[in-house]
Amino acid sequence: MNSTPRPPLTAIAAVAANRVIGANGALPWHLPADFAFFKRVTLGNTLVMGRKTFESIGRPLPGRTTIVLSRGARREHGREWERGVEWERGSPTRSGDTAAAGAAAGAALPPETRLLFAGGWDEVWSLAGAFSPMPKLFLAGGAALYAEALPWCEELLLTYVAASPAGDALFPEFAPLFDAGEVLETHAESVPAFEIRRHRRRAV
Secondary structure, three states: OOOOOOOOEEEEEEEEOOOEEEEOOEOOOOOHHHHHHHHHHHOOOEEEEEHHHHHHHOOOOOOOEEEEEOOOOEEEOOEEEOOOOOEEOOEEOOOOHHHHHHHHHOOOOOOOOEEEEEOOHHHHHHHHHOOOOOOOEEEOOOHHHHHHHHHHOOEEEEEEEOOOOOOOEEOOOOOOOEOOOEEEEEEOOOOOOEEEEEEEEOOO
């Protein structure tokens, strides 16, 4: 990795009592109030996620820039999505085959919605740093990216779910790097119950 400046990064995730965050590419719960929190804090900003996370969502989330971090080619509806291609409101920034891919996969994106691809973290920092003013940068999964980027995160926004489901994706251990957390919301009436905390990086 080179010396490209890194914008501030916040990891955002819902985590079970056993650290599970996913099972077979899906969330093991349905928490509308947590979805609303996620939307409220990320709207107007930039999401970074891996290819599998993006494919599980199935589309760029409205009102946000989504940067998909994938070190290989992407395919959707039988067409490749090349690294560095952007669709903004359904209009690709390149022509030719890219335009065809945009028509097939990224047509009619809502206003203020962008979709970009990066082949590595340096490209993520470069793409995010090109916006003015610089938006907040939120890491939204998956497990491998959380583990890789945890040392760079300035804060964590974690939804603690009162359940211990089976799963194949875990959130990494983070206690040595971050404080005990500030409770932002509590939802005891939810099934399962959950609370949301903000953890800030410990001072060195």
